[in-house]
Amino acid sequence: MTESVDEYLDDVETAALSGDLILPVGIIELTNKSKIRLFRQGLVRDGDAWHWWYFVLSEADKKDYGNIVAEFRERYC
Numbered sequence: 730m731t732e733s734v735d736e737y738l739d740d741v742e743t744a745a746l747s748g749d750l751i752l753p754v755g756i757i758e759l760t761n762k763s764k765i766r767l768f769r770q771g772l773v774r775d776g777d778a779w780h781w782w783y784f785v786l787s788e789a790d791k792k793d794y795g796n797i798v799a800e801f802r803e804r805y806c
Contacts, residue, residue: 734805764794
């Protein structure tokens with residue numbers, strides 16, 4: 730990873746918020762799914778964080794953006 734954990738998470742949040750501007754009010758679940766998708770797509774293939782996502786992070790945690798952030802911070806901060 731070439732940037733800090735906080736910078737990476739800020740990029741994910743910012744990209745997801747740009748989608749909020751066009752989503753109808755009250756669709757938080759779609760925003761969370763967008764954050765998860767953006768987070769996953771931003772990982773460098775075969776990098777450590779990519780490996781963590783595909784082989785270490787539980788399937789249950791992959792469905793909750795808050796859990797992803799907490800686990801990511803714990804591992805990389």
